[in-house]
Amino acid sequence: MSAPDRFAPLPVTDTPQERGDAARNRALLLDAARRLIAERGAGAVSTDDIAAAAGVGKGTLFRRFGSRAGLMVVLLDENEKAHQQAFMFGPPPLGPGAPPLERLIAYGRARLAFVHDHHALLSDAGRDPQTRFTGPSALHHTHVRVLLQSAGTTGDLDAQTTALSALLDADYVEHRLAEGATLDELGDAWETVAVKLCGR
Amino acid sequence: MSAPDRFAPLPVTDTPQERGDAARNRALLLDAARRLIAERGAGAVSTDDIAAAAGVGKGTLFRRFGSRAGLMVVLLDENEKAHQQAFMFGPPPLGPGAPPLERLIAYGRARLAFVHDHHALLSDAGRDPQTRFTGPSALHHTHVRVLLQSAGTTGDLDAQTTALSALLDADYVEHRLAEGATLDELGDAWETVAVKLCGR
Missing domain, CATH: 1.10.10.60 (Homeodomain-like)
Structure with a gap:
């Protein structure tokens, strides 16, 4: 180059x-x-x-x-665009205007629903380590990271972003739903962990 | 059956x-x-x-x-046995005898070193969703879960275990090390998140 x-x-x-x-x-x-x-x-x-x-x-x-994962990323991309629009530019509490911790909590609940709807595609796309830290997932990581930081979290920001984002992993979400958890319960769990990481 | x-x-x-x-x-x-x-x-x-x-x-x-991942799991298993011995039956703070939060912190640091040493095998084994929630990783999940619980954490225990364990993911660890983080810094990040989850 x-x-x-x-x-x-x-x-x-x-x-x-x-x-x-x-x-x-x-x-x-x-x-x-x-x-x-x-x-x-x-x-x-x-x-x-x-x-x-x-x-x-x-x-x-x-x-x-x-790769197969690369094709899945492109397909997902179409659906991701509408979802991203909502949390980047839409009305609060998901979009700008609400306090960062409120936005973070709303984001987790919205993302859990999206992940469940698109489980098979996300699971495929996530399996390729080449696309895992790039592509659409990098944008989500950045969004969580910025909100954690704005909410005043302390310590290694990337580690906390990774820990919190693990709760939105497609395979984890489906595993919990298969065990009998509801999306609401997973949203509550997201909220608990987000609140702890932000020290409230 | x-x-x-x-x-x-x-x-x-x-x-x-x-x-x-x-x-x-x-x-x-x-x-x-x-x-x-x-x-x-x-x-x-x-x-x-x-x-x-x-x-x-x-x-x-x-x-x-x-599968390829299945073979990797068997190979890993040999090395895992010695590592498991240390945190299940070895001397404190890794083994029994220390307070649960201290054991959890020691476990994270020991596991980060193991994960780095066995990165390629773990990354392969983790790619198969069939082995992800079973096999050796299920034992680690249980160990973290039991220590979080003993340390008096609140909220959805499985979600917190998943969030914390994401910091030991082989691909994440190598990604951070490649970016210039040290194992010590990743150990500090583990400690910060563990402490927050346990409400200290």
Whole structure:
């Protein structure tokens, strides 16, 4: 990478340089994945299925998305955008205007519902360590981190963000729901831990 | 499963019923995996490599261990045993005899060092959602849970255990170390969060 590149914006998903057939294959693969996942659930859809339904080779899928997890991240991204809009720019207590601890509590409850709705996609996307500390999850980490900091927490901020965010992990949430916990109870647990970390 | 089976002990890794050739293939695969991982690191060893070095088919590997993660769990298990011995039966503050919060703090520091030493194996084993809430990690979860409870924490105990245990996740630990944090600093962060959760 040449020196000026270090200051270039991060690559976005669709670049103007992406050639016409590459862009078309990408769209075909996303459409196929969306359709198959709606029919069967993400857990029952393989990269073979997606490539076959899109009418392209499996190599094309990996060239366009890097991995199965990479494709899942792009699919999630569409739903994430509306969710992010709500907690970044929407009305309080989720959006700006409420005190940070109130926003943090509202965020946890909203995110738990989203995580449950999108469990299969999130579980897949989270399995790739390459995407775990980047992609949409990095934005959530930053949001929790900023709210913890604004709420006046003390100690290692990144560790506290990681500890609190573990309660929103898709596999953990499904594991607790399967054991009989409700989303409300998980929201209460989130609140308890958030309050303790902020020293109230 | 017939009714009396429900009360039978959980299956252990080597059962007397395991046939001679199955047991031999299992030992060959474990030896090969151990040797290749020592040479190259776990990240650079595929199931193909392991099966080839053991002189068995790849299907045999999956029949014996279920998955790559399953094999990693068995390998880890050997090292885990010594580590578990120390925190379950060893001298205080890690072992019994010290107050629970002191034991919890000592456990975090000891576990961080272990996790760093065994990063590649743990990262692999943790990627399989089937082994995540069972296997060796379930024992660690229970240990943290019991100590949090004995230290008088309030609120959802499982959520707090999950939040605190996230600080021992192999990928998180390596991510922080790569960013320049030291094991001591991560140990301090563990202590801060543990103390807050216990309301001190």
